[in-house]
Amino acid sequence: AAGVIQSPRHLIKEKRETATLKCYPIPRHDTVYWYQQGPGQDPQFLISFYEKMQSDKGSIPDRFSAQQFSDYHSELNMSSLELGDSALYFCASSLSSESNTEAFFGQGTRLTVV
Amino acid sequence: DAKTTQPPSMDCAEGRAANLPCNHSTISGNEYVYWYRQIHSQGPQYIIHGLKNNETNEMASLIITEDRKSSTLILPHATLRDTAVYYCIVSALNYGQNFVFGPGTRLSVLP
Numbered sequence: 001a002a003g004v005i006q007s008p009r010h011l012i013k014e015k016r017e018t019a020t021l022k023c024y025p026i027p028r029h030d031t032v033y034w035y036q037q038g039p040g041q042d043p044q045f046l047i048s049f050y051e052k053m054q055s056d057k058g059s060i061p062d063r064f065s066a067q068q069f070s071d072y073h074s075e076l077n078m079s080s081l082e083l084g085d086s087a088l089y090f091c092a093s094s095l096s097s098e099s100n101t102e103a104f105f106g107q108g109t110r111l112t113v114v
Numbered sequence: 115d116a117k118t119t120q121p122p123s124m125d126c127a128e129g130r131a132a133n134l135p136c137n138h139s140t141i142s143g144n145e146y147v148y149w150y151r152q153i154h155s156q157g158p159q160y161i162i163h164g165l166k167n168n169e170t171n172e173m174a175s176l177i178i179t180e181d182r183k184s185s186t187l188i189l190p191h192a193t194l195r196d197t198a199v200y201y202c203i204v205s206a207l208n209y210g211q212n213f214v215f216g217p218g219t220r221l222s223v224l225p
Contacts, residue, residue, distance in 0.1 A: 031210045042217055048213070096207075105150075108157050
């Protein structure tokens with residue numbers, strides 16, 4: 001079965017650069033969640049989208065922005081990168097039109113800022 | 115903020131049942147209890163979820179108390195590959211709302 005696809009899997013950027021992470025949800029899924037996981041930490045919720053509209057917002061820095069496109073894929077844009085942005089970034093998708101549903105996660109993008 | 119409380123760590127002998135508790139005393143009527151696990155910084159893996167009835171699938175069983183304020187995830191025959199961090203999440207999971215991870219339980223399955 002198709003899963004959540006994230007790209008790239010690994011990314012190395014320098015401080016003050018910009019990075020774009022992509023997430024392709026499971027077909028038919030209309031909701032996307034983004035998480036950041038630092039070393040030794042639990043996944044921290046950043047932002048979510050339902051039907052291309054921002055749904056909920058967590059601890060996302062102002063330097064970060066995200067959107068969900070008409071084909072339901074999502075992109076997380078990160079500017080003015082800092083060393084502390086080095087982390088795993090996970091995306092999850094779900095089908096919100098069903099009340100009894102699950103969220104499935106991608107394998108993540110490992111961002112290293114040097 | 116997470117609405118759940120879990121013990122930070124647990125050990126289990128290989129081949130025995132692993133029982134992982136979770137407290138969620140402020141759960142709302144429309145919120146489900148979800149369990150995920152994360153192995154070696156891989157993406158969190160869905161295990162099971164339920165509303166108020168006990169649930170079972172090929173991976174685990176979920177026991178939810180009648181008042182829904184706590185639950186237990188049961189791995190019936192733990193293997194070394196079940197060593198992971200287990201997360202209990204309560205959420206309605208509707209329209210992108212409120213799917214927040216708490217600290218989780220680090221389960222170590224010992225040979």
